[in-house]
Amino acid sequence: MRIILTGGGTGGHIYPALAIAKELRERHPDVEILYIGSETGLEARLVPKSGIPFESIEISGFRRSLSFENVKTVYRFLKGVRRSRSLIRSFSADAVIGTGGYVCGPVVYAAAKQGIPTLIHEQNVIPGLTNKFLAKYVSRIAVSFTGSAQYFPTDKVVVTGNPRATEVAKADPTRGRSSLALSGSKRLVLVVGGSRGARAINEAFIEAIPQLEKQRNTHFVYVTGEVHYEQVKQMLEQSGQTMGNISVFPYIYNMPEVLATTELIINRAGASFLAEITSLGIPSILIPSPYVTNNHQEKNARWLEGHGAAAVLLERDLTANSLVTEIEQIVHVPQRLQLMKQAAKKLGEPQAADKIYEEIQKLMRR
Numbered sequence: 001m002r003i004i005l006t007g008g009g010t011g012g013h014i015y016p017a018l019a020i021a022k023e024l025r026e027r028h029p030d031v032e033i034l035y036i037g038s039e040t041g042l043e044a045r046l047v048p049k050s051g052i053p054f055e056s057i058e059i060s061g062f063r064r065s066l067s068f069e070n071v072k073t074v075y076r077f078l079k080g081v082r083r084s085r086s087l088i089r090s091f092s093a094d095a096v097i098g099t100g101g102y103v104c105g106p107v108v109y110a111a112a113k114q115g116i117p118t119l120i121h122e123q124n125v126i127p128g129l130t131n132k133f134l135a136k137y138v139s140r141i142a143v144s145f146t147g148s149a150q151y152f153p154t155d156k157v158v159v160t161g162n163p164r165a166t167e168v169a170k171a172d173p174t175r176g177r178s179s180l181a182l183s184g185s186k187r188l189v190l191v192v193g194g195s196r197g198a199r200a201i202n203e204a205f206i207e208a209i210p211q212l213e214k215q216r217n218t219h220f221v222y223v224t225g226e227v228h229y230e231q232v233k234q235m236l237e238q239s240g241q242t243m244g245n246i247s248v249f250p251y252i253y254n255m256p257e258v259l260a261t262t263e264l265i266i267n268r269a270g271a272s273f274l275a276e277i278t279s280l281g282i283p284s285i286l287i288p289s290p291y292v293t294n295n296h297q298e299k300n301a302r303w304l305e306g307h308g309a310a311a312v313l314l315e316r317d318l319t320a321n322s323l324v325t326e327i328e329q330i331v332h333v334p335q336r337l338q339l340m341k342q343a344a345k346k347l348g349e350p351q352a353a354d355k356i357y358e359e360i361q362k363l364m365r366r
């Protein structure tokens with residue numbers, strides 16, 4: 001079995017592809033996988049770490065306004081299709097799977113035009129531009145939410161959930177705690193701003209530290225995002241905080257294990273993260289990014305909130321005080337924490353990777 005995976009830009013598109021790779025490897029130890037991504041995306045670093053061969057194409061996204069950049073984007077797309085075609089041929093792919101982000105466009109399009117079975121996965125309720133474009137050409141469209149089906153040709157859609165949900169459901173919490181050098185039984189609260197960090201969350205959290213330090217039964221694991229790490233470290237040093245119950249990281253590579261031992265998460269509302277926290281039943285305080293297409297993160301967040309699984313704090317209302325109040329209203333009210341856990345768990349789809357695997361099998365039998 002020879003499979004090409006593609007997807008990228010941010011973690012929310014890359015990890016679902018890596019979770020599919022994991023599922024394929026578990027079921028077919030002899031499977032050959034090639035990942036095609038962009039040299040400038042996070043995938044160029046994450047994919048080689050997981051031991052999957054990586055090839056890159058050059059690509060950029062469309063600007064919403066008319067600009068010369070869009071002419072260059074079309075040129076790069078066509079160049080990307082040519083390069084993808086030759087990579088697909090020389091690898092002799094049996095199927096090509098895309099998990100969103102601009103880079104999927106030329107790769108999946110080239111495969112579909114060559115008559116190779118193709119599947120795309122959509123993580124969000126409202127689909128991204130690339131998946132909308134590819135819908136016409138691909139063989140199958142796996143979606144995470146029933147609500148996305150309306151945006152795609154009905155005969156191609158199958159509701160599977162997000163394959164990362166399966167990966168985190170199998171993660172070992174003990175390894176999570178030991179990787180953070182955490183001993184004892186303190187509850188772990190994770191603070192993170194999606195896969196790249198979020199300045200607004202960083203600023204509010206840093207200002208909240210003097211109040212949060214008093215919560216001795218809680219350990220805060222604070223992930224700044226790689227690009228913000230140095231600046232955050234400097235701010236913390238200057239503030240002279242003791243940081244007894246707070247550990248700071250630029251990025252966490254074993255996130256499934258850390259999530260498996262997390263009691264509460266404060267986060268943006270990216271779809272892959274939400275699939276992970278519902279799979280494990282983790283209560284959340286969600287601060288959706290207001291800078292995304294169609295405000296889709298708020299829609300993701302409201303969906304959890306509507307089911308009692310999350311509290312939503314809009315970025316415009318985010319301050320150190322509002323954050324501390326939200327945290328205290330959850331961690332200090334065990335009954336609410338418990339109800340949120342149950343509500344989150346009900347929304348989880350831990351069988352997602354198995355369902356996608358079945359779809360890949362069906363495609364290859366056709």
Ligand SMILES: CC(=O)N[C@H]1[C@@H](OP(=O)(O)OP(=O)(O)OC[C@H]2O[C@@H](n3ccc(=O)[nH]c3=O)[C@H](O)[C@@H]2O)O[C@H](CO)[C@@H](O)[C@@H]1O
Pocket residue numbers: 010011012013015100123124164192193194195196223250251252253254255256268269270271272273274276289292296297
């Ligand atoms: C700004 C933007 O466009 N964000 C989009 C992007 O978010 P983003 O890339 O932030 O994606 P998510 O928040 O959905 O997922 C982040 C992924 O990175 C992993 N992780 C994160 C931090 C870390 O330190 N270690 C780690 O492993 C998480 O476990 C998760 O698997 O893709 C999502 C899924 O399409 C969209 O819903 C988001 O709106």
